[in-house]
Amino acid sequence: MSLFPTYNRFPLTIISGQGTKVKDDQGKEYLDFVSGIAVCNLGHRPPEVQSAIQKQLDEVWHVSNLYEIPEQERAAGLLTEATNLDYVFFCNSGAEANEAAIKLARKHTQKEKIVTFKQSFHGRTFATMSATGQEKIQQGFGTLLPTFEYLPFNDEAAVEQLEGDDVAAVMVEVVQGEGGVVPGTEAFLKAVEQKCKELGALMIIDEVQTGIGRTGTPFAHQLYDLDPDIVTSAKGLGSGFPVGAMLGKEKLVDAFSAGSHGTTFGGNPLASAAVCATLETIFDEAFLEGVKEKGEYLRNQLEDELLSLPMVKEVRGKGLMLGIVLDEEAIPLVHKLRENGLLAVVAGPKVLRLLPPLNVSEEEMNKAVSIMQHVLHEQSRLQNV
Numbered sequence: 001m002s003l004f005p006t007y008n009r010f011p012l013t014i015i016s017g018q019g020t021k022v023k024d025d026q027g028k029e030y031l032d033f034v035s036g037i038a039v040c041n042l043g044h045r046p047p048e049v050q051s052a053i054q055k056q057l058d059e060v061w062h063v064s065n066l067y068e069i070p071e072q073e074r075a076a077g078l079l080t081e082a083t084n085l086d087y088v089f090f091c092n093s094g095a096e097a098n099e100a101a102i103k104l105a106r107k108h109t110q111k112e113k114i115v116t117f118k119q120s121f122h123g124r125t126f127a128t129m130s131a132t133g134q135e136k137i138q139q140g141f142g143t144l145l146p147t148f149e150y151l152p153f154n155d156e157a158a159v160e161q162l163e164g165d166d167v168a169a170v171m172v173e174v175v176q177g178e179g180g181v182v183p184g185t186e187a188f189l190k191a192v193e194q195k196c197k198e199l200g201a202l203m204i205i206d207e208v209q210t211g212i213g214r215t216g217t218p219f220a221h222q223l224y225d226l227d228p229d230i231v232t233s234a235k236g237l238g239s240g241f242p243v244g245a246m247l248g249k250e251k252l253v254d255a256f257s258a259g260s261h262g263t264t265f266g267g268n269p270l271a272s273a274a275v276c277a278t279l280e281t282i283f284d285e286a287f288l289e290g291v292k293e294k295g296e297y298l299r300n301q302l303e304d305e306l307l308s309l310p311m312v313k314e315v316r317g318k319g320l321m322l323g324i325v326l327d328e329e330a331i332p333l334v335h336k337l338r339e340n341g342l343l344a345v346v347a348g349p350k351v352l353r354l355l356p357p358l359n360v361s362e363e364e365m366n367k368a369v370s371i372m373q374h375v376l377h378e379q380s381r382l383q384n385v
């Protein structure tokens, strides 16, 4: 093996995928309720995105941001029309989108401190690792960037106490994803928004995991009517084509002038074709209404089937981003679910996370719930013998 062992990989090689289903190299089929961790929001190889990429493959792949890229302009238009934000910078990942947000906030405000929250996750670059409020992510890398401060999540009193004229921005997830699928409360998120106004700081919302329809609105902050200055996106943005984006308000546009920030690949024609086809499908009222309904349905089914088990404490989340909170380690259950044909992922040590494609069918949800029911009841039975 000549790969750095940055992942504990499951003993599974997926060789094909279509919609919510994937197949391994032994011919076994699985329901994929991971979606590449909230990436394949339209399932695997959605025809509208596949044909847009294929069409672009026949025209031109990459040209450099030194030239006009009409598809990139169109992708930016789809993002700004769906939000209260005015300008877009395309990059290649969530970390890069957050990196751009941090740079933009510091350059615009000419202040340095960025406040984030404990148990947050914002990425693996030096700035985004420093922004991440989890020691395990930061350990071993020496001195972090010194300008980050971490407050407890969902603690509006802590937010209200924040003061000082040195805060450039507060950066927050609407639902903490890697931190355990923890939805921010409305009171907390509104307190963050209010505090940013008071301090003349920018509100940055990291929607890398929650965005692109995952919670039933184009972006999750729209569930709470928040008006952030900057929003970051990646994961589902290109349906699996690697692409990220930072969206910002008009007042910020001059801080990123020619030469102040950039990227070789960001928003190239292939990526932009994938983004346009993805957003045209997902940012549709009826589609998003369907996500809300599916989210309610799945959550109710999970609650009905699992909450009676002593090991299951809670089902939480928004839309089709759901966490099943356990009072034991979740990873052994992920293995058992896989053996039974369902792919799920953990979020922290004791939370099972489900992120099905947003176009998952009721039949597929029923099947997934029945596998969960079988595996968790079996586990509970074994513990009681």
Ligand SMILES: Cc1ncc(COP(=O)(O)O)c(C=O)c1O
Residues within 6 Å of the ligand: 093, 094, 095, 096, 098, 121, 122, 123, 124, 173, 177, 178, 206, 207, 208, 209, 210, 234, 235
């Ligand atoms: C909320 C959030 N922000 C940022 C990131 C980093 O994104 P990427 O892995 O594309 O750099 C992630 C990835 O899990 C995330 O969930």
